[in-house]
Amino acid sequence: MNNENGNYTWKLEDIYVSDEQWEEDFTRVQKLISEVEGYKGKLGKSAKDLLEALNAGYRLQEINEKVFVYASMKLDEDNTNAKYQGYKDRAAGLSAKVQAAVSYIVPEILALPADKLTEFRQDEPGLAVYSFMLDDILRQKPHILSEKEEQIIAQSKEVTQAANNIFKMLNNADLSFGSIKDENGKEVEVTHGNYLSLLLSGDRRVRRDAFFVLYKSYGEYKNTLASILGASVKRDIFYSRVRKHPSALEAALFSDKVPTEVYDNLIDTVRQNLNLMHRYMALRKEVLGLEELRMYDLYTPLVQDIKWEIPYQDAVDMVKEGMAPLGDTYVKDLTKGFESGWVDVYPRKGKTSGAYCWGPYGVHPYVLMNYQNNLNNVFTLAHEMGHAMHSFYSYNEQPYSTAHYSIFTAEVASTVNESLLMHHLLDTVGDKKKKLYLLNHYLEQIRGTVFRQVMFAEFEKIIHQRAEAGEPLTAEVFTEIYKKLNEEYYGPEVVIDEEANLEWARIPHFYNAFYVYKYATGLSAATYLSKQIVEEGEVAVDRYLTFLKSGGSNYPLDLLKEAGVDMASPQPVQDTMDLFAALLDEMEKIIGDK
CATH class of the missing domain: 1.10.1370.40 (Neurolysin; domain 3)
Incomplete structure (x- = not known):
């Protein structure tokens, strides 16, 4: 759909002009798999063989990436499209085969004597492009398994993605939330796309109705959703243990070489500043003139008489x-x-x-x-x-x-x-x-991106630790943990509706652990x-x-x-908390002067 103002839909034909071209690359990937597998057992023969194997492996992954991204994004255009559901399934299956095909590369590199790998890197200038990758592989040595075990792990990926795929289909294709009446009394269906807009409404009845109709649907499926999330957590623990990491958290942080102290410092620093969140909730309650501030009141702007429509x-x-x-x-x-x-x-x-x-x-x-x-x-x-x-x-x-x-x-x-x-x-x-209104938005950005996400991060840490200790993960357990975090993070000024403690059931990011x-x-x-x-x-x-x-x-x-910032220190997080306090001061002053 185009008009003189620009494009409103993306151009996936920049990836593939047609589905036929996608099919050609799909077939090409299958052939390249054989080529890459042909280098198996040869990486230690010479620097030239190592370089050719790495070039072939990355070329295979590059083309496979195009195949997978196109199929996924075509399905994202319409999750009910059976054709692209099939494309996505085929692409996922192909990706699993690609990962299996290249799975021997890292173990073979790790099997090379250190002096031989050093010699290869000195003799073959073409390997310079892979310097960081080779250094990182050596860092991973304690967590890399045998060739056969790596193949099994690669083949398991398609199966262990089931929780994520099931949640996505249930959440995007099958789950519906019913309708409410908007500010003008017009019947409107509540969807993922408009839910936040409804919570931004200046009409409290609209906010409340949208909140309860959405969570009613999640409540009806809470046991199913708990089973799906529990399966996702068990997947995380399975991979962490197979790869000999002390915990799922350390496994998740390992690839970025981020120490767990960064994660813990983040939670600790935000917890030390929860008084700011409670102070903001008190201001919100006062400005909105409410006897009770509820969870569905947390997004509506504090400047109620402004209409800022932005096409x-x-x-x-x-x-x-x-x-x-x-x-x-x-x-x-x-x-x-x-x-x-x-x-x-x-x-x-x-x-x-x-x-x-x-x-x-x-x-x-x-x-x-x-x-x-x-x-x-x-x-x-x-x-x-x-x-x-x-x-x-x-x-x-x-x-x-x-x-x-x-x-x-x-x-x-x-x-x-x-x-x-x-x-x-x-x-x-x-x-x-x-x-x-902007100051309010800035406060909301920090509330949503720091306070809220850190609460999510703490929830993830707790549920993984419980599962690692052998404790069951049920809807009741998830809800109990979430309720306690809601009460601690939002403070005494907010009445926590029972439905709000089901929020764990609708967060897609929980299926990508410690994200x-x-x-x-x-x-x-x-x-x-x-x-x-x-x-x-x-x-x-x-x-x-x-x-x-x-x-x-x-x-x-x-x-x-x-780039100029040291994230190993808790200081940048504290600086953001200080900014939140300054914005709060400014907002309180403007409101007080009115």
Whole structure:
């Protein structure tokens, strides 16, 4: 769907012009599997053999990535499309075969005597492109198994993804929430796409009705959902034990070389500042004039008499203007993305909910949105385009072996965009009510991205520890843990409805273990870096753009340190808490002066 203002659907034909072309690459991958398997047992023969095997393995994975991403994104356009359900299943099966085919490479490299590998690397200049990968493989040595065991693990991936796939289908395709009446008395179906918009409503009855109708459906399936989540946790523990990690948490952090102290420091620092969250809840209760503040009251703006409708094209302009401190080249590349079919903008029936950025190496990134005309969606757009620009620069500058950056650093790139957009809007919006609205939004961003995600992170830590101790994970157990965390994080000013303790049942990120803490570390790092960009100008921008172009060429903490922030210290998180306190002070002052 196009008009003079731009593109509203993404151009997946940039990956494959047709489904027939996808089929050709599907067949090509099957042939390349045989080629890669032909190097088995030969990696120690010569530096040339090692280089050829690595080149063939990465070429296979690069093409397979295109096959898998295309199938997945075609299904995301409409999860009820049986054809692309089949494509996704086939692509998942093929990916499992690809992983099995390359599974011998790491064990064979690890079996090489250290001096022989050093000699190969000195003799063959072509191996230089794989330096970081080879160093990282040696770091993994204690957790790599025999060749046959690695093959079994690779083949198990398709089966152990079942919990994630079942949850996604139940949540996106089968689960429905019924209808409520909106502010105008019009019947409206509650969906993943509009739920947050309904919670943003100034009409408390709409917020309440949307909240209860949504959680009624999750409550009806709570035992099924608990079984699915429990299976996902057991999968995490299975892989951690097979790979000889002390815990699922340490297994999850290992790939990024992030010590558990970073995770624990994050939770501890936020817990030490929960008084700020409780203070914000008290302000929210006072400003809304409520006798009881409930969970469905937490998203509606505190400035109730403002209507800030932001059509998509206006959102695009706001994001571009907000990114001006990053320089002309960045803004030009960003504009090209908006105008070249990177973004699928509006919600549709069957379309995957939420928002994400994805895309195969060698093409360009894509952004899935379910855009609603509000400020929250403008920031979501800025966030996802931050991911997109990170991918764009990384894919252009890095070879395939180091092009894929860690989620840990990804959340920095996305949140820098949000922070710069907020700086821009606070500087340029003159209307006092809109400024108050923005301050409220900034507080909400930190509440949602730090306090809320850290609560999720603590929930994940607790449920994995319980399962590791042999304790059962049932709907009642999940709900009891969640209730306690809700009470501690939100404090005495919030009445916790029983339904709110079922929120664990609807969080997709729990199926990607120990992922959400990276939102909080990302915002903390981004807050610090965006301040540098605004205050220091070109020097800080150059450091930051170098960081974006570095992709996955080093470990996340090292890349961030080079960009200018030390995440091994709890200080960046505390700085974000201090920013939250300052925003709260400013908001209380403006409200007090009225």
